[in-house]
Amino acid sequence: MAKTVLKYVITIILIPATIILGVVLFSDRSYAVISIAVAFFACIPFFLCFERNKYSTRRIVLLAVMTALSVAGRFIFAPLPFFKPVTAIVVIAGMYFGSEFGFLTGALSAVVSNFYFGQGPWTPFQMFSWGIIGFVAGIISNPLIKNKLVLILYGAFSGIAYSLLMDVWTTMWSDGTFNLVRFYGAIISALPITLEYYVISNIIFLLIFAPLFGKKIERLKLKYEI
Amino acid sequence: MxxxxxxxxxxxxxxxxxxxxxxxxxxxxxxxxxxxxxxxxxxxxxxxxxxxxxxxxxxxxxxxxxxxxxxxxxxxxxxxxxxxxxxxxxxxxxxxxxxxxxxxxxxxxxxxxxxxxxxxxxILYFLGKSFPRLALVFSMTLNFVPNLLRSFKNINTAQRLSGKKTSRIKRYLNSFSAVITQSMENAMITSDSMKARGYGLKKRTFYSRxxxxxxxxxxxxxxxxxxxxxxxxxxxxxxxxxxxxxxxxxxxxxxxxxxxxxxxxxxxxxxxxxxxxxxxxxxx
Incomplete structure (x- = not known):
């Protein structure tokens, strides 16, 4: 118990400490690395929760399966350019298994898929972005499951949110500071991809996959009492 | 080299x-x-x-x-x-x-x-010490990904050769759906097997070479x-x-x-x- 408390305190102190230390030590090009570190540390509380909670074995294996499905989906739908089901499956994981599960699916999907597509300084950002998308999906799971319109809206929202978060990264990485002009430039140049790749593909995949997964998961819950 | x-x-x-x-x-x-x-x-x-x-x-x-x-x-x-x-x-x-x-x-x-x-x-070596459960999920995922891709390929080939006239996208979706069911069923079997072998009863040891x-x-x-x-x-x-x-x-x-x-x-x-x-x- 003392160990867990200590870990929490470290996490709570670590993030502000990173920011302060970064600003003091490297006054010029601080933002990029600080933001990477903060994005990474923000994921740690979820990982700690996962270690501490008494997750059933079934949920642990299902977490691995959902993550593997989202990564495999990236390969399977590779013939369709820009259509990647990762976000949709992360949202579905959050929807049906709760917010913590959603966060973990998102964060793990980023790490594992980057083993195939290349790790980089963007990995913590992707972890955090997909994680938070899954987390929010878990919070609003009820309307998401019941109402199709909410699902479409959330699909669009998560696509835009992901794109914006990654644009923040691009800006900070290439400028060192948060240059607003560059940020607008990044948003505008990414706009067609944002619309096509993130928003439309998210909505299509969510509309197809949500009922598909829903049926299977309901059956699984009934049969095996997860 | x-x-x-x-x-x-x-x-x-x-x-x-x-x-x-x-x-x-x-x-x-x-x-x-x-x-x-x-x-x-x-x-x-x-x-x-x-x-x-x-x-x-x-x-x-x-x-x-x-x-x-x-x-x-x-x-x-x-x-x-x-x-x-x-x-x-x-x-x-x-x-x-x-x-x-x-x-x-x-x-x-x-x-x-x-x-x-x-x-x-x-990466697993780093995770294994302080996050044993996460390391387990991580290594399981790394095992599942190629397995899923292989079974997708098998199912998709079977669907294609069955003579049914469906569009490529429809066939991909059908095969993917089958993969989802199969992998989830397998997950349940895996977890039962883990439980039967006493997963979670004692602290897991971690091997690294x-x-x-x-x-x-x-x-x-x-x-x-x-x-x-x-x-x-x-x-x-x-x-x-x-x-x-x-x-x-x-x-x-x-x-x-x-x-x-x-x-x-x-x-x-x-x-x-x-x-x-x-x-x-x-x-x-």
Whole structure:
């Protein structure tokens, strides 16, 4: 118990400490690395929760399966350019298994898929972005499951949110500071991809996959009492 | 040959942390040039030569693109070259852009090397101690991904050859749906099997094949010393408003030399091991 408390305190102190230390030590090009570190540390509380909670074995294996499905989906739908089901499956994981599960699916999907597509300084950002998308999906799971319109809206929202978060990264990485002009430039140049790749593909995949997964998961819950 | 990856994960992790840290923070053209050649020569050793040659062209284009675009976003600097629509284009912003492009290129090359050296087993080694459960999920996922892809391929081929006339996308979706059901069913069987073998009753032990040897310690110590020496000098460049080059005193030269050695450590190691290999073969 003392160990867990200590870990929490470290996490709570670590993030502000990173920011302060970064600003003091490297006054010029601080933002990029600080933001990477903060994005990474923000994921740690979820990982700690996962270690501490008494997750059933079934949920642990299902977490691995959902993550593997989202990564495999990236390969399977590779013939369709820009259509990647990762976000949709992360949202579905959050929807049906709760917010913590959603966060973990998102964060793990980023790490594992980057083993195939290349790790980089963007990995913590992707972890955090997909994680938070899954987390929010878990919070609003009820309307998401019941109402199709909410699902479409959330699909669009998560696509835009992901794109914006990654644009923040691009800006900070290439400028060192948060240059607003560059940020607008990044948003505008990414706009067609944002619309096509993130928003439309998210909505299509969510509309197809949500009922598909829903049926299977309901059956699984009934049969095996997860 | 990639013998550098046989080092202990801790040694490797700190090495990459050090070179990336200096490459990203120093913002010193000389450091970046050393890093560029050090990383690209190592990258050429561990991957095939043609790919490296192609990627060099890509990095040069990248550097030029960043150099050209930086003055559009940044109007700092005292030496005005010319005006575009009342926006001043300065020499300092142009130089800053060039250094920035070089920095991004160096970081990307180091990350490519990192990808080739630091495989998933090494990541698991880091996770396994403090996050045993996460490490379990992680390794299970890495096992599931190729399995899922294989079963998708099987199902998809069966669907295609069954003679049913469906569009490609529809068939892909159907096959993917089958994969989902199959994998979830399998997950339940796996978890039952884990439970039957007593998962969760006792603390899990963790096996890793890495041993921290004296050799690893030596390399770690060498990289720590070189890293601290590189940071010792006052080597920061100033870009705005004027371009200021730091003085070339003894300490700074020492810093440059240590970083030069630090960047070339993996390359020299590869060369050394390659020579040893050839020597031993010639003896036979």
């Amino acid at each position: 990639n013998t550098f990856k046989n080092f202990h994960p801790i040694t490797l992790f700190f090495y990459f942390l050090f070179v990336l840290f200096i490459s990203i923070f120093s913002f010193n053209p000389l450091f970046l040039i050393f890093g560029f050649f050090g990383s690209i020569s190592f990258y050429a050793c561990i991957s095939d030569f043609k790919a490296v040659f192609k990627s060099i062209i890509f990095y040069i284009i990248l550097i030029f693109a960043v150099t050209a675009t930086n003055p559009i976003f940044s109007h700092n600097g005292a030496t005005v070259l010319f005006f575009i629509n009342d926006n001043r284009i300065t020499l300092e912003a142009l130089i800053y852009g060039a250094v920035l492009g070089l920095m991004i290129a160096v970081a990307v090359i180091w990350f490519r090397c990192f990808n080739l050296v630091f495989d998933s087993e090494k 890495f041993k921290f040897t004296f050799y690893d310690l030596t390399y770690l110590a060498v990289s720590i010393i070189l890293f601290s020496l590189s940071l010792a000098g006052n080597t920061s460049f100033e870009f705005y408003p004027y371009f200021v080059i730091p003085k070339a005193d003894t300490l700074n030269i020492l810093s440059y030399i240590s970083f030069l050695i630090l960047s070339f450590v993996p390359f020299l190691f590869e060369v050394k091991e390659g020579a040893k290999w050839k020597f031993l073969i010639s003896k036979i």
